[in-house]
Amino acid sequence: MKLVKLSDFWMHKTAEKRPTRDGYGEALLELGEANPQVVVLTADLAESTRALPFGEKYPDRFIECGVAEQNMMGVAAGLALGGKIPFVSSYAVFSPGRSWDQLRVSVCYTKANVKIAGAHTGISVGPDGATHQALEDMAITRVIPNLVVIAPCDAEETRKCTLAAAAYQGPVYFRFAREKTPVMTVKQTPFEIGQAYVCREGYDVTLIAAGPLLHAALMAAEKLAAKGIEAEVINSHTIKPLDTKTILRSVKKTHCAVTVEEHQTTGGLFGAVAEALAKHYPVPLEAVGMPDSFGESGTPDELLAKYKMTEKDVFSAAIKVIKRK
Amino acid sequence: MKLVKLSDFWMHKTAEKRPTRDGYGEALLELGEANPQVVVLTADLAESTRALPFGEKYPDRFIECGVAEQNMMGVAAGLALGGKIPFVSSYAVFSPGRSWDQLRVSVCYTKANVKIAGAHTGISVGPDGATHQALEDMAITRVIPNLVVIAPCDAEETRKCTLAAAAYQGPVYFRFAREKTPVMTVKQTPFEIGQAYVCREGYDVTLIAAGPLLHAALMAAEKLAAKGIEAEVINSHTIKPLDTKTILRSVKKTHCAVTVEEHQTTGGLFGAVAEALAKHYPVPLEAVGMPDSFGESGTPDELLAKYKMTEKDVFSAAIKVIKRK
Amino acid sequence: MAKNLQQMNKIANSIRQDIIKMLVTAGSGHSAGPLGMADVLTALYFGGVANLDPKKRHSPDRDRVILSNAHICPVLYATLAHRGYFPKSELKTLRKLGSRLQGHSNSHFDIGIDTSGGPLGQGLSQAIGLALASRLNNKNDAGRLGPSFAEASVGRRAMRDVRRNYHTWCLMSDGEFDEGQTWEALMLAGKLDLREVTILIDRNNIQIDGYTEKIMPLENFSDKLKAFNWFVIEVDGHNIREILDAMKKAKAMAANPTAIICHTIPGKGVDFMESQFEWHGKPPSPEEARRALHELRTLGGKIKSEHE
């Protein structure tokens, strides 16, 4: 089992906070320098998706599409057919929300080498309200064949994820958050597409997280430990292909699990894990995530609390699922 | 438990064959007469979605949108805000495939009273090939809050489903097939949104089907019976809200289940059932459906066989899942 | 009912002040678009051409307003509050948890808003649907509407909407004309000669990433609209008289639907915001809000603020 030593790499207590999207912007700059085939597209959202610095440094390889997400996805497919490695940058609600058909056919069916960056995911998008909070993106991407789906946990992992997406041959969708979230990983923390990492060992319950809420899972694990419950925490950043092996190894020990995600609790990480367990090793599973509802305006913290996606909620879900064993 | 008496209603042995979409066309004509608020929209697919007879009889209430699915979905939302009951008719790959964002916001977030009919679903669409075979529609609709998702099993049930959708206040998505499929239900067979029906009782394994493949499940149940295995067969036409009660009642008896659907085995019926079982009663579950792959050209029968969605495959899945108990 | 021009100019100014106050309290939101459209919204709700009245907010024959570029909702909220749809005191709840004034306007509350927005380009299609509903209600066969079945299946609110005629006003931004859905909708309305719908376009020449003619050029804009069979009127979007005249013309059209291109200055009324695309999506800081309010109260130094 690949275990990331907490002491070395996971500094969740003293974590500084940075928006995950910053990691995207940094990686694009690195890629701009390293690989002239990398091109970046945006649909009138250069700054907030963090595509802007690349655009300023490499204006020739930056394509401003205006507010036209369908066309942007198709242009990216064409660029890929012409040997480029395009990064499509918008908010997840619009891309792939408004470009799903283009993603399915122009990109995934053709296996065009397109990378789709979905910004502003999760309820923590906050005051913009329901329409801007992407809570369905993992479900609508995960179901498309040939597409890799990733939810990195912090800015550093987002940087690595972006680089890994560029190196991977084929379509990749990855999502990030708007707000600052704790940086839990460091440069040396390993990242590999499709490889989940056990970042805390335990035997009573498995907490499987994707995205910034991994931090809530780690904090809940500490609280559980204080009650004598040892939780295993898995960073399952890749939703598809799911690292079923790492997850099964853990639940065969703990016999129950909780999924933690800023996404509807249908079709996303919870769906993927439920499907894998049902096929291979059915055990009680609880979901921390959006309870099949639209979001609303509020501060990120208010909304995470209202819709039960905090450390406290992970804690309660763990207690509940252990009782169900 | 609501049990449909096989002898009375399910005539799967002597079944005549009709395309499910025919039931849509008939119901629209009934609705046209009964309710002047019903309007029908299409995006250049009047005949093959079976919206045409309505359009010919009620031209004033028929809106031909041309090949523009996004606009069609939005126009439907506006009609609903104006008190109409619009039926949006296209192929599922295009609507909601190309109109997902409009479905999410203009329709579902607003709770506009729009009915979306997705034609040409499943691998059995046949020779048109991968792009036209809707195998992801249930996953991308099921994750949207406020939306009902239905996969009726035959032409008669599609007729009832269409009438029920008109009577229901709120957005409904329902899908149908292109080819002729066995008509298993009759006029008196009950249909209620959200109500699954046990159409064959058994205690060894639960076969949960949605859509025309219910027939394969019923046939497999007979073959299993010949081997001394009693399968319970459930018609779970409503994917959302899933009738968890009926499903749980059955698996608490059988302790294992197989889902049967013409859809990817991620995020659709298999996903919905896996999620429900994981939360309430985890048991071994096998999936009959599309194995995370695009389709291709071929005859419906060839494709169903190649991608393992036949009676034989249901039979094998049942044997396999029973062994896993 | 309808206000005179002087009154309306004053109202527009108050609306601008409220926009500044709302945004600084919210701590997030859009400045440029809302300030730029205050005169158009004032004309729409106070000018007497559109049939809009808080007392008839559920009337089946009320005109409909679709705000397609819902990020400029602060100007809609402020206008509705000034018009009496809900208490002005509620304006300060903008973007707060539990508020009826969500970050992008929606139809969930009884505050005079007919639909939800956020993703650009979805409004015109809905406006067309509403206009078609109105047209259908006017048909002879409307007499056949049996209340019993309709009541059962459509619900109460919808029932109130049948058998009457209204005009639909769709507010849109220039950025929304980048979206394909907008052109699909324009084409359908052109096909149907849908004179029951009128667009009021915020032609402010900015979008998020910069000036429209750099990010996604729309010119020759009116040529495009005309080629899609729309009747086009261009007005100074800060001249309420011009706006109202155009609205009257649009309502009187016999065939084509009308697009009124309202040439506006984004951030209008606040010197340091005017025509700066950077103000698309950010709120003023408290200090900036103070300066903005001072400028608005003194009409850019032309008069003394009553408050100072």
Added chain:
Amino acid sequence: MAKNLQQMNKIANSIRQDIIKMLVTAGSGHSAGPLGMADVLTALYFGGVANLDPKKRHSPDRDRVILSNAHICPVLYATLAHRGYFPKSELKTLRKLGSRLQGHSNSHFDIGIDTSGGPLGQGLSQAIGLALASRLNNKNDAGRLGPSFAEASVGRRAMRDVRRNYHTWCLMSDGEFDEGQTWEALMLAGKLDLREVTILIDRNNIQIDGYTEKIMPLENFSDKLKAFNWFVIEVDGHNIREILDAMKKAKAMAANPTAIICHTIPGKGVDFMESQFEWHGKPPSPEEARRALHELRTLGGKIKSEHE
């Protein structure tokens, strides 16, 4: 290389015959569009203007063809087979399980097809992406392309595509101009003065539900395209000389991208199919195929068929 006019007319006729044979064998598929576009496809692949050659099918500087309205793929398949991209004997596998000739054309096989289609309106965007890739490859900074990193991350086939220049031809149907995505793409190409891309439009006036001007009127079509900053040429889509002249002009354009509106007769060459929208999506019966082939072989009775 390039054929003369007489040869090309003969080839187009053979292609039409193959289309009929393919469809009747497949038992499903589209008749009207493929027959209507046989002359355009012949001009494209045999006329010597486009740089297309089966022997250079992987060459980085080959011209690219995007078939956006992929339901007319029978005419593309037949043309490619005639041009030598794959054996003609394979044509009879159309739409059969395991065939490389799928119901809608895709890029999975090495038969000279660059992308996949099916859903209308997705082609022009991809053509623009291809044209941009070509433009980027021509930039000075192309010299910086380090083969090592690129090879590792882009894969072999893609690597072959760098640092060269080509023209991109996008085949589209008139029905595709109903789709918003098409207008988004047109607008972007207009912004970029993307002369590296040319559209060949099948203006056959039909779509599935009827005549375009009834289902979704496009006229004045060329006004619309011009308003989106495209250079428009209208040609008789059955006159190969006219088509080739327009293609030459398009390739020589200094700024704007070019749209060539090819006025065609759907079902061209088969009397009982011509201009009948009902033939959009159905194949001939064996008896109809016999009549169609007879008509094509005898050029509508003008000559005696060699086979009869």
